[in-house]
Every structure is written in structure tokens, then in C-alpha cells.
Amino acid sequence: MNICNLHQPVGRYLQFRQYSMNLSEVVKRLNSLASTSLAESWDNVGLLLEPHSKKEIETMMLTNDLTEEVMDEAERIRANFILSYHPPVFQPLKRITSKAWKERIVARCLEKGIAVYSPHTSYDAVQGGVNDWLIQAFDGEEVSPLHPSKKLPKYSHQVTVTTSSELEAMALVESFTALLDQSQTFIKSSEKQMEVLCTEGTVPTIINLITDNENASALQLTLTKLEKVPIVGHGMGRKCKIVQPMTIEEAINRIKSHLGLPYVRLALAHGAKLV
Incomplete structure (x- = not known):
């Protein structure tokens, strides 16, 4: 391609x-x-x-x-x-x-x-999506959603598979994405783990896929029954802790540089100053 x-x-x-x-x-x-x-x-x-x-x-x-x-x-x-x-x-x-x-x-x-x-x-809400990309302009710490996404009722279980490497986890995600019904599951990789949110009826299929994997003996499986809890890392908006204080002008310049824009529109609060 x-x-x-x-x-x-x-x-x-x-x-x-x-x-x-x-x-x-x-x-x-x-x-x-x-x-x-x-x-x-x-x-x-x-x-x-x-x-x-x-x-x-x-x-x-x-x-x-x-x-x-x-x-x-x-x-x-x-x-x-x-x-x-x-x-x-x-x-x-x-x-x-x-x-x-x-x-x-x-x-x-x-x-x-x-x-x-x-x-x-x-794409705004997903972890690693548009909002996470935008907030990278500030090199902040402790990035998290302003409004975490709530788990939908159809997801009743979470299957977590721990692998030996991040690459192996990503390969598992790609494989499971191709094999599972995406309307019944939500799959992502996190460092050395693959996490699958799924319906109760999908659990046996997922377990069978894991046990049939050629590296099954090296995989660690955890099955958790979920309540209606936030999906960690996903949600609308982003907030972060700024490492060093900055003026509004510095923030604007960071945004322009990150987005590759010559100008941005700004509405200053009453009495606020750029520097």
C-alpha cells in the first residue's frame, strides 16, 4: 500500500x-x-x-x-x-x-x-487518538480524559492476556481482530498485554483462541467480570499536568508549532495578558 x-x-x-x-x-x-x-x-x-x-x-x-x-x-x-x-x-x-x-x-x-x-x-475519545495527539503540544504529565468513557452494558467481561513482549501483544491484537466479531468485542494492546472487552457469549470463543495459540504455554490469562466502569484511557477531552509554567503566548506558540499552523484564533479572558 x-x-x-x-x-x-x-x-x-x-x-x-x-x-x-x-x-x-x-x-x-x-x-x-x-x-x-x-x-x-x-x-x-x-x-x-x-x-x-x-x-x-x-x-x-x-x-x-x-x-x-x-x-x-x-x-x-x-x-x-x-x-x-x-x-x-x-x-x-x-x-x-x-x-x-x-x-x-x-x-x-x-x-x-x-x-x-x-x-x-x-477517534477523539480513543486512547492514542486525536485528543492525545493534540495535547502532546504541551509535553505534559499525567494525561487523562476529562470525561472517561463508560463501559457499555453489552461488555460484561474483560479478558487480559500477558505476553513476553510488546510486539507479541500487538501481534495477538492483530490476530484476534481478524478472528472476532468487532460488534461484540473491543480489543487493544497495552505494553505487554492484550485486553479484550467482550460479551459473556464471546468468552468461550476467546478462551479457545488463546488455548489454541502456538505460544499458549507462555501466555498468562486473566478473566474479569465487569461492572459499569470507565474504559481506562478512553474518553472525551484531555487534561495534563504542565511540567513548567508557561505564558499564554508560549502555549499558543506550542500549538502553532505542533499543528504546523501560522495562525490560531484566540479569545482572551477579561484582564488576561499574553505574557
């Missing part, structure tokens, strides 16, 4: 060289990065547009917002999957005509066989 830059692009695209991937597999892998259950209740995330045909994905376009300009580019590069951070379909559509730009985009996607997926707040 190659990541390609376009001339004066409004988006980015990934092109699968010499092979394609089925739409269901693409969605499965995206859901494994950040479960849609982490999204805010008001949000509209996941697979938003699914063409009736053309289920094999060859070129994926990445964009922050799916505008008509982006749509023009997607058609030009023959993309058949668009990952739009903000959901282009948010409110219910009563009709799909050529009168409104969002309706035109939906019609064009379906006509061209282009699938559309939006992660939005699930």
Missing part, C-alpha cells in the same frame, strides 16, 4: 497496489482502531454510505470534510472509499436531489459506487 500526495490536494489518498480489499474488511479494520461505541451519543459514525455494488476497495481517500471540491477530486482519482473525519450525513435526509450540496454528494457516491466512513468522536 502506498501513501500518495496529490498536486494541490484537498484530501489524501491511499492506493492498494496489485490487490484490493473487501469493503467489510476495510470497515472491520477501521472499527478495530477505535470502536464506534466510544463515539458520543449524538454523533453519526461508522459506515455511512454503502454502495449496492463495487464492494472491492482499491483506492481510499482521506479528508477532514467531504465537500463537493473533495468529491470532485475523489472522482478524479477513482477512489471507491472515502474516510471523512466529519460525517457528511448527520441529520436524516428526507430526499436525495440535486438541490442541496449534501444530497448531491450522497447521490454521486452511490452512483459512482463510493463508500463513505466517518470516525469523528470515536
Whole structure:
């Protein structure tokens, strides 16, 4: 897979060289990065547009917002999957005509066989996601969510597998992601561990997969029945402890440098100063 830059692009695209991937597999892998259950209740995330045909994905376009300009580019590069951070379909559509730009985009996607997926707040909430990346600008300590995600009732158990190395834990996560139903599980790696949140009915399948693993004798398994507790590390917003005091101006410069922006908008509190 190659990541390609376009001339004066409004988006980015990934092109699968010499092979394609089925739409269901693409969605499965995206859901494994950040479960849609982490999204805010008001949000509209996941697979938003699914063409009736053309289920094999060859070129994926990445964009922050799916505008008509982006749509023009997607058609030009023959993309058949668009990952739009903000959901282009948010409110219910009563009709799909050529009168409104969002309706035109939906019609064009379906006509061209282009699938559309939006992660939005699930990528904000997930540990290691957008919010964790943003707060790195301040090199802070003790980073944690402002509003930790609550465990959904469907997750009744947590299976923790301790391995001998971080690489082995990551390999287990990749393997289990491919084998388990992502609508019934939430999988992540943490240092030398793989953690799986799951339904009670999925527990036997997970245990069998672990015991059948070629390195089963070296794995340590812990099974925990869960109450409705926060999912550690996931949630909306981030807070951290600043190592050294800084002025507002210093904070602004850190943000500009981290994001690669020449300017940022700022509203100062009454009586506040930049330095």
C-alpha cells in the first residue's frame, strides 16, 4: 500500500497496489482502531454510505470534510472509499436531489459506487487518538480524559492476556481482530498485554483462541467480570499536568508549532495578558 500526495490536494489518498480489499474488511479494520461505541451519543459514525455494488476497495481517500471540491477530486482519482473525519450525513435526509450540496454528494457516491466512513468522536475519545495527539503540544504529565468513557452494558467481561513482549501483544491484537466479531468485542494492546472487552457469549470463543495459540504455554490469562466502569484511557477531552509554567503566548506558540499552523484564533479572558 502506498501513501500518495496529490498536486494541490484537498484530501489524501491511499492506493492498494496489485490487490484490493473487501469493503467489510476495510470497515472491520477501521472499527478495530477505535470502536464506534466510544463515539458520543449524538454523533453519526461508522459506515455511512454503502454502495449496492463495487464492494472491492482499491483506492481510499482521506479528508477532514467531504465537500463537493473533495468529491470532485475523489472522482478524479477513482477512489471507491472515502474516510471523512466529519460525517457528511448527520441529520436524516428526507430526499436525495440535486438541490442541496449534501444530497448531491450522497447521490454521486452511490452512483459512482463510493463508500463513505466517518470516525469523528470515536477517534477523539480513543486512547492514542486525536485528543492525545493534540495535547502532546504541551509535553505534559499525567494525561487523562476529562470525561472517561463508560463501559457499555453489552461488555460484561474483560479478558487480559500477558505476553513476553510488546510486539507479541500487538501481534495477538492483530490476530484476534481478524478472528472476532468487532460488534461484540473491543480489543487493544497495552505494553505487554492484550485486553479484550467482550460479551459473556464471546468468552468461550476467546478462551479457545488463546488455548489454541502456538505460544499458549507462555501466555498468562486473566478473566474479569465487569461492572459499569470507565474504559481506562478512553474518553472525551484531555487534561495534563504542565511540567513548567508557561505564558499564554508560549502555549499558543506550542500549538502553532505542533499543528504546523501560522495562525490560531484566540479569545482572551477579561484582564488576561499574553505574557
